[in-house]
Amino acid sequence: MPTSGTVYEWAYEVSTGDGLYTVVWDISEFSVQASTLSPLILGDDVDTLLAQHLMVGDDTVRGSSGNDGLLGYGGxxxxIGNDGNDFxxxxxxxxxxxxxxxDDTYVLDNANDMxxxxxxxxxxxxxxxxxPTDGAYVLSANFENLRNLSGQGLVMGGNAGNNQLFGGSGVDDVLYGAGGNDYLNGGTGADAMFGGSGHDTFFVDNTADFVSDRWSDLGATGDGxxxxxxxxxxxxxxxxxxxxxxxxxxGTxxxxxxxxxxxxxxSGNAAANTLNGAAGADVMRGGGGNDVYYVDNGGDRVIETSAAGGADTVxxxxxxxxxxxxxxxxxTGAVASMGTGNALANRISGNNQLNVLLGEAGDDVLTGNGGQDTLLGGIGDDQIDGGTGEDWVEGGVGKDxxxxxxxxxxxxxxxxxxxxLSAGSCDRIIDFSQADGDQIRxxxxxxxxANGSTTNEAFSFIGSAAxxxxxxxxxxxxxxxxxFVMGDTNGDGAADFMIRLDGLHSLAASDFLL
Known part of the structure; x- marks a missing residue:
């Protein structure tokens, strides 16, 4: 490309926001050295100048008050960007x-660029x-963001401000946030990210990424x-x-x-996640998918905001x-504890200790497992299994x-x-056992x-008689x-309630708490 001669016209591609256009200056009346076509000052009406002078001289380019793209090429x-968001x-x-x-963007291709x-x-x-020859670059004051497009893994440092540091693709970077509220993204590769002080955010996309809010090698500890x-x-x-x-x-x-x-x-994503807060009073949000939460603190909170967020388990x-x-x-665990449901159709199971399980509303399934458990179905058509141990089993309202x-x-x-009051619609006891000492309360x-008295009168057991x-x-x-067990509470000679016991049992008054 020549560096001297006669220039007759000078063409630039510019963007005005409505598309890419070519602007041509006719300078055919001037005979100048190409290397002296500077300084160049843009007018305010040109939003972006691709100021690639196609020369190797030392040029001075000044932007307008708009958003300019300024390229020096060689030399x-x-x-100087002046006002606007300049490149x-x-x-x-x-x-x-x-x-x-x-909001300006700088491209550096030389260690001595200033x-x-x-x-x-x-x-x-x-x-x-x-x-850089030493493999490290630290942001100067008043710059916020740093991105590695060198193709090599670098040590990248922030400053006292709120920085965003982006590592390279496919290389292993080391990012130091320093002061401020920083965003650290190592990119693909096995990256190491250190937050420092402030409220920092780390982006991880590799299981080999290393994340710390401390600079142990510099004696600094993170906060925020x-x-x-x-x-x-x-x-x-x-x-x-x-x-x-x-x-x-x-991600997905x-x-x-x-x-x-x-x-x-x-916080989970839209897939099926397992969230374990570990020690501390934690907040866990699952999002979509069939999520599993591990709770070990009475202050732990599990939050699912959508009814369509999958079937979730605590x-x-x-x-x-x-x-x-x-x-x-x-x-879980080895201590006696209580489990309480909500208005949904819950599945609640105990451990091998003494548990209290409350289904609340909904058609619930309660399983006591081991221990002397109390199982209360609440409202709904519930299924309850006490498991081993002497259990209190109460279906509550509904066909249980x-x-x-x-x-x-x-x-x-x-x-x-x-x-x-029929065999198919009444409450049902699957495994009533006189040999085990079961009773119906x-x-x-x-x-x-029907007598209007406030006295709670006991039943009179008449066996199989009418x-x-x-x-x-x-x-x-x-x-x-x-x-089938039937009771008449109003004296009309007809059953007012019915309980089905699977199998044939010759019942006695001792099988009841009347």
Whole structure:
């Protein structure tokens, strides 16, 4: 490309916001050296100038008050952006670039390029297209963002401000946030990211990424509330991550997050996630998918905001009550604890200790497992299994199917709990066993509710005999291989409630608490 001669016209591609245009200056009346076609000053009406002079001289290019794109090409150039959000690239050579007011972007391709910004002049970014000889670059004051496009792994440092540091693609970078609230993204590759002081955010996309809010090698410890946003499973375990509070799962993969001893906030993505807050009173949000939550602190909170967020399960080693939109609860550990459902159709199971399981509303499934458990179905058509141990089994309102399991269980019925009066619509006991010492408790029901008295009268057990038209009689009938318990509470000679016992049983008054 010539550096001297006669220039007759000068053409530039410019963008005005409505498209890319070519602007031509006719300078055919002037005979000048091409290397002296500077300084060049743009008019305010030109939004973007691709100021690639196609020359190798030392040029001075000044932008307008608009948003300019200023390229120096060859030579040791001086580029001044003035106002606006400017793009400054000195090209080859040792260049001096000043952005001025606005959110400016600088491209550096030489270790000796000089850039400067005054305070409070916008959010300014530096792009590295070269690798420093020592492999490290630290942002100067008043610059906010740094990006590695050198093709080599670098050590990248922030300053006292709020920085965004972006590592290279496919290389292993080391990012130091320093002061301020920083965003650290190593890019693809096995990157190391250190937050420092401030509320820092780390972006993780590789299981080999290293994240710490401490600079142990510099004697600095992190502070602030820090967050990891990750597209791979991530755990806040180990001393290097002990000062990080939050993990947010991103992307579409089914990945997991684990907290630490702090008060953590763990957030899932739209897939099926497992969130474990570990020690501390944690907040866990699952999002979409069939999520699993591990709870070990009475202050832990599980939040599902959408009813369409999948079938979610809490596994808790402490007493826990399900919040909205969470379906299932499993009590774990080796201590007696309580599990409480919500208005959904819950599945709640105990551990091998003494548990209290409350289904609340909905058609619930309660399983006591081992221990002497109390199982209360609440409202709905519930299924209850006490498991081993001497259990209190109470279906509550609705058509309930209950199993006591082994040992002497107590099946509890209250006034208003009963369902229908047919074999297919009444409450049902699957495994009533006289040999185990099972009993049916009816003593909370007033056997003569029609007399207007406030006294809770006991039932009179009449065996398999027919009703006599006397209020308060309790009898049983065997039919079609099953046994039906019936009570008359108003004396009209007809059953007012019915309980089905699977199998044939010759019942006695001792099988009841009347």
């Amino acid at each position: 040791n150039d001086t580029i 400054l690239d000195g090209g080859l050579g040792i260049d001096d670039m000043v952005g001025g007011l606005g 850039i400067s910004e005054d305070a409070d002049q916008g959010t300014d970014s530096v792009t590295l297209q070269f690798a 509330v820090d967050e990891v946003r990750t597209s791979v499973s991530f755990a806040l375990v180990g001393g290097d991550r002990a000062d990080i509070e939050h993990v947010t799962l991103i 993969a089914a990945i997991n997050a684990t907290g630490n001893a702090l008060v953590n906030e763990l 596994r808790s080693s402490v007493s826990f009550e399900l919040g909205n939109n969470v379906e299932n609860l499993q009590l 199917i209950v199993t006591g399991g082994s040992d002497a269980d107590l099946f509890v019925f209250r006034s208003g709990d009963f369902a229908g 009816l003593n909370s029901i007033d056997a003569n509710g 009703f006599h038209g006397v209020a308060g009689e309790l009898r049983y009938v065997q039919n079609a291989g099953n046994t």
